[in-house]
Amino acid sequence: MLTERQRLILSAIVDDYIRSAEPVGSRSISKKSGVGYSPATIRNEMADLEELGYLEQPHTSAGRIPSAKGYRYYVDHLLRLGEVDEEDLRTVREFFSRKMTRMEQIIQHAATILANLTNYTSIVLGPEVFSNSLKAFQLVPLNEQMAVAIIVTNTGHVENRTISIPPGFDMNEFEKIVAILNAKLVGVPLHKLQTKLYTEVSEELNRYVNHCEMIIDALAQALEQRTEHRAFTSGTSNMLSQPEFRDVNKVKSILEWLDETPALVRSFSPKQEGIQVRIGSENADEALQNCSLITATYVVDGTTVGTIGLLGPMRMDYAKAITLMDILSKNLSVMLARCYN
Amino acid sequence: MLTERQRLILSAIVDDYIRSAEPVGSRSISKKSGVGYSPATIRNEMADLEELGYLEQPHTSAGRIPSAKGYRYYVDHLLRLGEVDEEDLRTVREFFSRKMTRMEQIIQHAATILANLTNYTSIVLGPEVFSNSLKAFQLVPLNEQMAVAIIVTNTGHVENRTISIPPGFDMNEFEKIVAILNAKLVGVPLHKLQTKLYTEVSEELNRYVNHCEMIIDALAQALEQRTEHRAFTSGTSNMLSQPEFRDVNKVKSILEWLDETPALVRSFSPKQEGIQVRIGSENADEALQNCSLITATYVVDGTTVGTIGLLGPMRMDYAKAITLMDILSKNLSVMLARCYN
DNA sequence: GTTAGCACTCGACGACCGAGAGTGCTAACC
DNA sequence: GGTTAGCACTCTCGGTCGTCGAGTGCTAAC
Numbered sequence: 001m002l003t004e005r006q007r008l009i010l011s012a013i014v015d016d017y018i019r020s021a022e023p024v025g026s027r028s029i030s031k032k033s034g035v036g037y038s039p040a041t042i043r044n045e046m047a048d049l050e051e052l053g054y055l056e057q058p059h060t061s062a063g064r065i066p067s068a069k070g071y072r073y074y075v076d077h078l079l080r081l082g083e084v085d086e087e088d089l090r091t092v093r094e095f096f097s098r099k100m101t102r103m104e105q106i107i108q109h110a111a112t113i114l115a116n117l118t119n120y121t122s123i124v125l126g127p128e129v130f131s132n133s134l135k136a137f138q139l140v141p142l143n144e145q146m147a148v149a150i151i152v153t154n155t156g157h158v159e160n161r162t163i164s165i166p167p168g169f170d171m172n173e174f175e176k177i178v179a180i181l182n183a184k185l186v187g188v189p190l191h192k193l194q195t196k197l198y199t200e201v202s203e204e205l206n207r208y209v210n211h212c213e214m215i216i217d218a219l220a221q222a223l224e225q226r227t228e229h230r231a232f233t234s235g236t237s238n239m240l241s242q243p244e245f246r247d248v249n250k251v252k253s254i255l256e257w258l259d260e261t262p263a264l265v266r267s268f269s270p271k272q273e274g275i276q277v278r279i280g281s282e283n284a285d286e287a288l289q290n291c292s293l294i295t296a297t298y299v300v301d302g303t304t305v306g307t308i309g310l311l312g313p314m315r316m317d318y319a320k321a322i323t324l325m326d327i328l329s330k331n332l333s334v335m336l337a338r339c340y341n
Numbered sequence: 342m343l344t345e346r347q348r349l350i351l352s353a354i355v356d357d358y359i360r361s362a363e364p365v366g367s368r369s370i371s372k373k374s375g376v377g378y379s380p381a382t383i384r385n386e387m388a389d390l391e392e393l394g395y396l397e398q399p400h401t402s403a404g405r406i407p408s409a410k411g412y413r414y415y416v417d418h419l420l421r422l423g424e425v426d427e428e429d430l431r432t433v434r435e436f437f438s439r440k441m442t443r444m445e446q447i448i449q450h451a452a453t454i455l456a457n458l459t460n461y462t463s464i465v466l467g468p469e470v471f472s473n474s475l476k477a478f479q480l481v482p483l484n485e486q487m488a489v490a491i492i493v494t495n496t497g498h499v500e501n502r503t504i505s506i507p508p509g510f511d512m513n514e515f516e517k518i519v520a521i522l523n524a525k526l527v528g529v530p531l532h533k534l535q536t537k538l539y540t541e542v543s544e545e546l547n548r549y550v551n552h553c554e555m556i557i558d559a560l561a562q563a564l565e566q567r568t569e570h571r572a573f574t575s576g577t578s579n580m581l582s583q584p585e586f587r588d589v590n591k592v593k594s595i596l597e598w599l600d601e602t603p604a605l606v607r608s609f610s611p612k613q614e615g616i617q618v619r620i621g622s623e624n625a626d627e628a629l630q631n632c633s634l635i636t637a638t639y640v641v642d643g644t645t646v647g648t649i650g651l652l653g654p655m656r657m658d659y660a661k662a663i664t665l666m667d668i669l670s671k672n673l674s675v676m677l678a679r680c681y682n
Numbered sequence: 683g684t685t686a687g688c689a690c691t692c693g694a695c696g697a698c699c700g701a702g703a704g705t706g707c708t709a710a711c712c
Numbered sequence: 713g714g715t716t717a718g719c720a721c722t723c724t725c726g727g728t729c730g731t732c733g734a735g736t737g738c739t740a741a742c
Contacts, residue, residue, distance in 0.1 A: 025704055038716050043705070061704045061722045101502040101563050136481040140493045148497055152481045152489055160499040161442040222442045236577060237596035240589050248581050248589060255578035339487060339503050366735055379685050384736065402691045402735050 002052075002073075008035065009045050010054055011078040014066045018315050021243040023063030068280035071292070071314055075277050081323050088117050088324065096331050103127060103156060103336065107298075108232050110332055111308060115235025118310060118321055121258065124232040125268050126306025129157045133189045137181045139174050141165065147174070149222060153190065155300045156339065161222035166214035173209045180205055194223045231261045242313045244290065257287040258311075268307045273297055275325060280314050292316045296329040300336045308332070343393075343414075349376065350386050351395055352419040355407045359656050362584045364404030409621035412633070412655055416618050422664050429458050429665065437672050444468060444497060444677065448639075449573050451673055452649060456576025459651060459662055462599065465573040466609050467647025470498045474530045478522045480515050482506065488515070490563060494531065496641040496677075502563035507555035514550045521546055535564045572602040583654045585631065598628040599652075609648045614638055616666060621655050633657045637670035641677045649673070 002010070012032055016024045026039040026046060035042075046064050049055045054070035057063075066074065095113055100106045107124050115122040132153035141147040144165065151159045184201050185193060197220050205212045236258060245251040257263050267285055275296045281289055288311075295309045308329060310321055343351065353373055357365045367380040367387060376383075387405050390396045395411035398404075407415065436454055441447045448465050456463040473494035482488040485506065492500045525542050526534060538561050546553045577599060586592040598604050608626050616637045622630055629652075636650045649670060651662055 023704085027704080039704090040706095040716050040718095041714085044715090047706080057705090059723060060706090062724075063704065101504065103503070135483065138479050138481075138491070140477040140479075142476065142493075142495075142497050146497065148493055148499060150479070150491060150493070150499060152483075152491070154483075156483050156487065156489055156503055158489060158491060158499065158501040162444070162497055163442070235600065237593055237600055240593045240596060246589050248587055248592070251589070252578055252581045255581060259575065259578055364735090368735080380735090381685050381687095381737095382683085385684090388737080398736090400692060401737095403693075404735065 002049075002054075005037075006045055006049060007078060009042060010049060010066070010070060011074065013046075013055065013064060014070065014074045014078070017065055018317055021315060023058055023065050025063035028063075066315075068282070068314065071279045071318075072282075075279065075318050079319055079322070081319055081326075083319070084323050084327070085320075089327075091117060092324075092327060092331065096335055103339070106335065106339075107306065107308070107332065108234070110328055111232060112234040114308070114310060114324060114328055115238060117324060118312070118317070119235070119238050119241060120310050120312035120316065120321065121233060121235045121239050123258070123264060123268075123309040123311060124234075124306065125229055125265065125309070127155070127157055127300070128229065128305050129153050129155070129159060130191050131189060131303055132157060132305075133187050134185050134193065137178060137185060139178050141171055141174060149219060151190070155303075155305060155336075163215070163218035163222050166211055169211055169215070173212070176209050177205065177212065177215060180208065190223075194220050197223075229261060229265045231264045233258050239311075242315075244313045244315065250290065253287040254291065254311075257285060263287075267293065268295060268309060273304065275322060275329070277318065277322070290314060292318075294318075294321050294325055296325045298329050298336065299333045305336075343390075343395075346378075347386055347390060348419060350383060351390055351407070351411060351414065354387075354396065354405060355411065355415045355419070358406055359658055362656060364399055364406050366404035369404075407656075409623070409655065412620045412659075413623075416620070416659050420660055420663070422660055422667075424660070425664050425668070426661075430668075432458060433665075433668060433672065437676055447676065448647065448649070448673065449575070451669055452573060453575040455649070455651060455665060455669055456579060458665060459653070459658070460576070460579045460582060461651050461653035461657065461662065462574060462576045462580050464599070464605060464609075464650040464652060465575075465647065466570055466606065466650070468496065468498055468641070469570065469646050470494050470496070470500060471532050472530060472644055473498060473646075474528050475526050475534065478519060478526060480519050482512055482515060490560060492531070496644075496646055502560075504556070504559035504563050506559075507552055510552050510556070514553070517550050518546065518553065518556060521549065531564075535561050538564075570602060570606045572605045574599050580652075583656075585654045585656065591631065594628040595632065595652075598626060604628075608634065609636060609650060614645065616663060616670070618659065618663070631655060633659075635659075635662055635666055637666045639670050639677065640674045646677075 009029060012029050012035060013024045016028065026042040029035060029042050030037060030039045046055060050057060050064065054067060054073060055064040056067045058065065091113060095109065100109070104127070107127065111122040111124040132155050134151060135154050136152040138150040139147050140150065147163055147165055149161045149163050153159070181201060184204065185196060188196055197216055202216055205216065236255065239245055239251055239254060263285060267283065267288070275294065277292065277294050279292045283289065283291065283293055290313065291311055292314050293309055293311050295307050297304045297307050299305065308325065310325060312321065350370060353370050353376060354365045357369065367383040370376060370383050371378060371380045387396060391398060391405065395408060395414060396405040397408045399406065432454060436450065441450070445468070448468065452463040452465040473496050475492060476495050477493040479491040480488050481491065488504055488506055490502045490504055494500070522542060525545065526537060529537055538557055543557055546557065577596065580586055580592055580595060604626060608624065608629070616635065618633065618635050620633045624630065624632065624634055631654065632652055633655050634650055634652050636648050638645045638648050640646065649666070651666060653662065
């Protein structure tokens with residue numbers, strides 16, 4: 001358990017380091033208003049804090065920097081949330097008052113704004129539609145061999161696949177198929193569609209439509225390819241502005257990680273509700289050992305449909321980042337609810 | 342006009358520099374098989390080539406490096422195309438034999454492969470659907486206030502917008518609207534849809550459906566937001582592997598450029614058919630002065646639907662890049678034709 | 683026209699040095 | 713006993729200097 005003074009000093013060091021990115025010395029802490037101790041006293045406390053693992057020293061005779069544990073303590077106990085820049089708030093409001101008609105567009109735009117306001121890199125995953133349920137089904141023939149199958153989900157998401165039409169198939173049967181599928185499958189979660197196709201629909205369909213096995217197969221196969229998660233990043237170049245990443249090799253692995261959708265998905269997957277902060281080594285991924293990742297989920301129609309993330313150096317402005325993400329994810333949920341619910 | 346020997350030397354220098362990224366000296370050229378001249382002779386020629394603007398010298402007593410003009414000459418006259426690594430070819434073939442059901446997925450995958458094989462950064466624009474024509478139109482109500490309008494184009498692309506339903510509107514009218522719109526608008530290019538909605542459809546629709554003005558307005562408004570070009574990049578981190586970009590500041594502006602879709606679109610817009618190489622200052626964009634951008638277009642149903650680009654340092658392996666892009670864009674067109682035509 | 687020889691140039695690299703920032707320890711102070 | 717002034721010590725950073733090597737340009741010989 002830290003004493004009040006230790007907390008004060010730790011807090012001051014983290015604040016300072018977040019601002020300056022340079023090791024913080026005892027003198028500069030001592031000079032701060034609100035701290036009534038001499039450098040020597042501060043030094044003693046700093047030595048203690050280092051021993052406890054909250055601080056680190058790049059080398060003898062440099063100041064201290066917070067360790068991952070230090071940041072964690074800061075985030076858990078010392079953070080003062082809630083003060084948002086008026087200007088930033090205006091930007092966010094302006095964004096949410098705009099009219100947009102595509103869900104993806106809304107979310108990606110939100111991510112861009114997040115990246116711009118924080119100067120970190122934002123990542124959007126989803127929308128995850130696999131747990132949605134079917135709202136409507138449609139088949140549009142393109143020509144004699146090909147048709148587009150369209151699926152609309154309860155959250156207003158539209159998914160489409162190209163399927164090939166068996167030769168000799170009567171195009172007029174399409175309407176029947178669509179009608180039957182809609183009658184049977186609306187309301188069914190997408191991840192159950194495939195099995196339902198074979199168990200419940202197949203038989204019925206066979207009764208009315210000839211040669212429909214191949215259509216069912218094609219549909220099932222198209223569903224097989226569950227939409228791999230889509231990832232969208234914004235503000236990648238912001239990473240390069242961070243002084244800790246002035247060395248190309250340090251950023252490289254991070255950019256590689258950002259480039260690789262599966263890796264992103266893996267890191268995001270334990271989708272706890274709400275805001276989550278992972279600091280340095282709390283990230284499983286090797287590439288993120290020097291980074292912090294803040295994630296927040298957004299909700300449509302009661303289900304969590306996607307995750308929005310913010311990646312920065314460990315020395316992140318947690319207060320600003322967290323409040324902004326909180327505002328953004330809540331507004332996002334509200335806006336999406338207004339559009340799709 | 343260059344002499345045969347000058348061409349030989351220029352070619353050797355470019356080849357060497359592409360490989361090593363270091364200024365090329367007269368000695369190393371002289372030692373190459375196929376070059377039967379002493380370093381001194383080479384030096385004289387190099388001095389001439391520099392005077393003509395094809396070579397540059399980072400400083401006295403360093404070797405020469407090709408200038409933008411030198412690369413241009415190399416690409417236009419000296420390039421030997423057509424030799425592709427067997428391994429690479431296998432990767433490409435394997436890719437095109439795979440079965441994929443989403444157009445975007447196919448294209449993005451192709452871009453990823455391109456980036457992996459070349460170690461440069463690939464960019465995909467499109468598919469550009471604005472010049473497509475309408476194949477089918479569909480309206481799916483989500484609830485009392487919202488509906489999804491779905492547009493399928495002749496190239497199999499599916500576009501969707503959320504529109505709000507005027508209060509008191511009879512849901513059963515939807516079918517009529519859809520029928521009329523399909524009857525009137527199928528075959529019309531997307532960019533003419535908006536005007537046609539008002540000129541030809543509005544009247545007819547009014548005759549059969551009550552309160553449909555607001556629906557038309559909503560549709561027109563949704564179409565207003567022509568889908569901004571979508572950009573997809575892959576292999577961003579490859580930029581950091583290039584020795585010329587070991588300095589963070591040099592890459593930063595490039596990454597910013599890559600992050601900004603409108604800038605990408607601007608650079609790509611003069612969409613000439615086929616493969617195009619823009620070297621260094623031939624790129625209008627400030628950020629690309631030290632880069633080369635190779636672009637290729639792909640085609641579905643006779644119209645150019647999108648562009649695929651490859652961004653690397655000026656010191657690019659043009660031969661490999663161009664042949665690969667050629668193969669890829671042609672295969673892509675064939676594959677898309679098979680899927681959507 | 684081509685090439686050997688040679689003086690010259692310039693950047694890269696390592697060694698060295700002083701300045702500055704910050705520490706840890708000790709002893710004095712309240 | 714907690715706090716603080718003083719001081720020796722440590723370590724990095726930036727600048728200077730000299731050496732090394734690669735490569736050039738010029739001249740003279742072939």
